[in-house]
Amino acid sequence: MDEFLIKMHLLLKAEMILFRLQLRRSVQQAGLYIAAALLAALAVGMLNIALYLYLVPRLDNTGAAFAVAIVDFVLAFVAVVVAGRLHLGPEADAAMALRDAAIAKLAADAEHVKTQIADLQDDIKRIRTAVTGFMDFGGVNLASLFQWVPVLLRVLLRRKDP
Numbered sequence: 001m002d003e004f005l006i007k008m009h010l011l012l013k014a015e016m017i018l019f020r021l022q023l024r025r026s027v028q029q030a031g032l033y034i035a036a037a038l039l040a041a042l043a044v045g046m047l048n049i050a051l052y053l054y055l056v057p058r059l060d061n062t063g064a065a066f067a068v069a070i071v072d073f074v075l076a077f078v079a080v081v082v083a084g085r086l087h088l089g090p091e092a093d094a095a096m097a098l099r100d101a102a103i104a105k106l107a108a109d110a111e112h113v114k115t116q117i118a119d120l121q122d123d124i125k126r127i128r129t130a131v132t133g134f135m136d137f138g139g140v141n142l143a144s145l146f147q148w149v150p151v152l153l154r155v156l157l158r159r160k161d162p
Helices: 002-055 060-084 090-135 142-160
Strands: none
Touching (some): 002 060
């Protein structure tokens, strides 16, 4: 039972590490998206100013406003690209491997328990058959005693196995 709890603890630990890594990436992405949105809003504002100044008799301020708007759009685009390329990092691979190993071990343990339960069911059926055969009229004979031998051997051999 302790081994099962250790495996469950490892699985929980791996899941928590993955959750923290994904949360950190999500927060970083959100920050970059917010920065991109602010820069895009600034660019739109500058484009409005630039358009206004362009429509007013031509001044040198118009070219500067267009240049600032283009720079803001480029910065917003770069922030979106960087946010989209963020990864979980090398720790995530180790945590995923640990999670997969824990799940595989737990599945193997579950299969082992399933096999033991099936063996126990078979033993109970044999005991029931032997008891009903022994309790029948005239049931005490050499054949009914031999029905108990395999059951007793299995019980004794199981006690020796850890």
